[in-house]
Amino acid sequence: MPERVVMQVDLDYFYAQCEEVRNPSLRNKPVVVCIYSGRGGDSGAVSTSNYAARRYGVRSGMPIARAKQLLRNVEAVFLKADLDYYDEVSRRVMNILRKHADIFEEVSVDEAYLDVTEKTKGDYEAAKELALKIKTEIMEAENLTCSIGIGPNKVIAKMASDYQKPNGVTLIRPDEAVGFIAELSVDKLPGVGAKTKQILEEMGVKTIRDLAKQDPQKLISRFGLKLGNYLYNAANGRNDEPVKERLEPTQFSRIVTLKQDSQRIEEIEKYVDEICRDLYSRVSSQGYVFKSVGVITVSDSLSTCTRSATYEHPLDSYEALRSVSTALLSRLLEEEKIKIRRVGVRVSDLVKKRGQRTLYDFLTS
DNA sequence: GTATGCTTTCGGC
DNA sequence: TTACGGCCGAAAGCATAC
Numbered sequence: 001m002p003e004r005v006v007m008q009v010d011l012d013y014f015y016a017q018c019e020e021v022r023n024p025s026l027r028n029k030p031v032v033v034c035i036y037s038g039r040g041g042d043s044g045a046v047s048t049s050n051y052a053a054r055r056y057g058v059r060s061g062m063p064i065a066r067a068k069q070l071l072r073n074v075e076a077v078f079l080k081a082d083l084d085y086y087d088e089v090s091r092r093v094m095n096i097l098r099k100h101a102d103i104f105e106e107v108s109v110d111e112a113y114l115d116v117t118e119k120t121k122g123d124y125e126a127a128k129e130l131a132l133k134i135k136t137e138i139m140e141a142e143n144l145t146c147s148i149g150i151g152p153n154k155v156i157a158k159m160a161s162d163y164q165k166p167n168g169v170t171l172i173r174p175d176e177a178v179g180f181i182a183e184l185s186v187d188k189l190p191g192v193g194a195k196t197k198q199i200l201e202e203m204g205v206k207t208i209r210d211l212a213k214q215d216p217q218k219l220i221s222r223f224g225l226k227l228g229n230y231l232y233n234a235a236n237g238r239n240d241e242p243v244k245e246r247l248e249p250t251q252f253s254r255i256v257t258l259k260q261d262s263q264r265i266e267e268i269e270k271y272v273d274e275i276c277r278d279l280y281s282r283v284s285s286q287g288y289v290f291k292s293v294g295v296i297t298v299s300d301s302l303s304t305c306t307r308s309a310t311y312e313h314p315l316d317s318y319e320a321l322r323s324v325s326t327a328l329l330s331r332l333l334e335e336e337k338i339k340i341r342r343v344g345v346r347v348s349d350l351v352k353k354r355g356q357r358t359l360y361d362f363l364t365s
Numbered sequence: 366g367t368a369t370g371c372t373t374t375c376g377g378c
Numbered sequence: 379t380t381a382c383g384g385c386c387g388a389a390a391g392c393a394t395a396c
Contacts, residue, residue, distance in 0.1 A: 014378085035383040045383045048378075060378070063381040083384085108378060108386070191389095193376060227389085246387095255384055294372085302382065306373055342383080 003174055005127050006243060007114040008157035009097055009134065011090075012166035014110035016050040018077055018086050021143045030056060030076035034064050037257035042068060047081050051166065073077055089142060089200070100130060103243045107189045113154055115243035124150065124173050131169045152177060153239040158190050177237035182209040189234055193327045195225070196231075211235035248350065252288075253296070254279045255344025259302045263339050264329055272325050280318040289314035291327055291349035293321060295328045298342035307332045314351045 011017065015033040020026045030053035036044035042065040049058045049067070053076060058067045064078070079316045090109045098104045102115035120126040131148040145167040149160025152174040159181060162171040172180050181188070186208055187197045199222060205211050211219075212235035220228030233239060262268055272295070283290065293315065294308030297315050307328040315321055325345050333340075 035385095037383065043382080047383070061382080065381045069381085082381090110378070168367095195375090224390085250387065251385095253385065257383075292371085298383095304374070308372055310371060344384080346385095 002117075003122055003152055004115060005117045005120050005122060005124065006154055006157040007072050007101075007127065007131060008149055008154070008161045009112050009114065010148075010161050011110040011144060011146045013050050014055075014090075015048045015081060015086050016053075017144055017307055018089050019082075019096050020050065021089075022085070026050075026077055028052065030058070030071055030074055032058055032067050032071070032076060032078045033081050033082050034078055034335055036064070036068075037058065039257060039259065041065075043257075066289055079263070089144070093138055093142060093144065096141060097134065101243075101244065102132055104168050104245060105243045106246055111139075113157065113243045124171060128169065128171050133152040133169075135167075135169070152237075154241050154243065155190060155234045156237065159184070161186060162188070175236075178212070180233070181237065182207065182212070184237075186211055189231070190236075191227070191230065196227075197263070199223075209237045210267065248352075249286075249288075251346055251348035252279060252283045252286075252350075253344055253346035254282075254291075255296055255298075255342055255348075257341060257342045261339045261341050263333065263337075265333055268329060268333075268340055268343055269345050272345065273322055273327055275320040277318055279347065280321050283317075283350075287353045288350045289300055289353055290347035291315070291318040291351065292347065293324045293328065294346040294348070295325055295332060296342075296344040296346060297329075297332060297336075297338070297340050299338040300341050303338075304343070305336050305338065306333060308346070310349060312347075315347075316353075321345070 016031045016358040018034060028267060031050040033047045034044050036045050044064045046060055046062045046064060046067050048057060048060050057069045058070055058076065075134055086109060094106055094112060097112050097114060101116060102118045103115035105113040107113065116127055120130060127150045131150060135146060135318060138146055147161045147165035147168045149157045149170050151157040151160050151172040156172050156177045163170045176298050176356045184207065186192050186200050188203060189208060205214060211231060216232040220281050223231060256271055256275060258271060291314050292308060294306055296306045309328060
């Protein structure tokens with residue numbers, strides 16, 4: 001296969017940066033974007049924060065009360081996340097990115113891969129020019145900065161964009177890839193979290209250079225065929241995962257925090273009813289029915305439990321979703337003697353309703 | 366034993 | 379000192395069929 005040119009674009013501290021754009025007086029101050037649980041006070045978690053807040057140790061996922069503690073002596077701003085607004089900004093930015101790619105893959109609200117092999121004719125200098133042009137265009141249209149990584153595959157492009165942020169451009173040519181990642185810690189490799197890192201550490205593997213020298217059979221026996229092969233190849237700068245368009249969502253879910261912890265099914269069912277109503281209207285308005293339904297619970301000790309069911313024919317009404325969800329919930333509550341803090345419902349195995357144009361139809365028309 | 370498909374958990378943002 | 383969201387996609391885990 002001829003050498004590819006892959007670009008990864010990451011919008012910097014996205015939610016907090018959107019807030020700075022909407023209200024420029026926030027710049028220079030620590031900004032913490034929060035999702036409140038609805039239990040009152042500071043109950044909830046930090047979604048993201050700007051770099052001024054990060055300097056004080058604020059991190060995504062942290063309890064809001066802890067972030068307030070870290071920022072107690074500072075003039076900081078805490079905001080409730082406005083997800084609809086961020087989605088709208090994201091949609092406009094993705095439309096800019098899409099038109100510069102041969103193949104475009106939207107990974108999340110703030111991240112995308114672009115295969116630009118043909119657009120650049122395989123020339124890395126041209127790719128760097130294109131990255132600068134994209135950054136300028138996003139700045140002029142939305143006042144947003146982003147970080148861009150360019151490399152011969154998705155893994156190298158992602159690690160390149162992580163290398164210099166915020167507002168960076170990092171170019172790694174094919175012959176530089178192995179050297180660029182060699183001395184980084186293994187957990188810089190996408191897909192290596194705390195668990196894999198610890199196992200590797202026990203094998204005496206700390207850096208990606210160490211990982212690249214391992215016997216691939218040994219990695220496969222420890223991590224399985226798929227992850228073992230991935231680790232071995234990625235550590236050696238190789239990754240053949242294609243950039244591919246994601247035209248349709250694969251699941252929808254909605255989860256809420258109860259006003260207070262409960263183990264009473266009648267109480268929890270009230271929330272499930274409401275969630276099903278809301279979720280069904282969202283899924284239906286986007287033209288989908290679904291063959292799988294799952295309920296998710298989070299206990300008072302923050303452990304997660306789920307139950308799900310798959311049917312041969314798609315479910316296509318709120319009533320069906322509610323009745324399946326409550327049945328799954330009662331089964332879960334019988335089997336697990338836990339106090340529930342949060343409850344949610346998920347639908348997957350989506351099927352497009354008849355007569356609905358797919359996103360693919362729309363984009364290619 | 367292996368392939369397949371469904372359920373549950375994990376991890377990133 | 380503690381504190382704790384709402385999504386998503388994909389991997390891991392498990393059961394079943396052959």
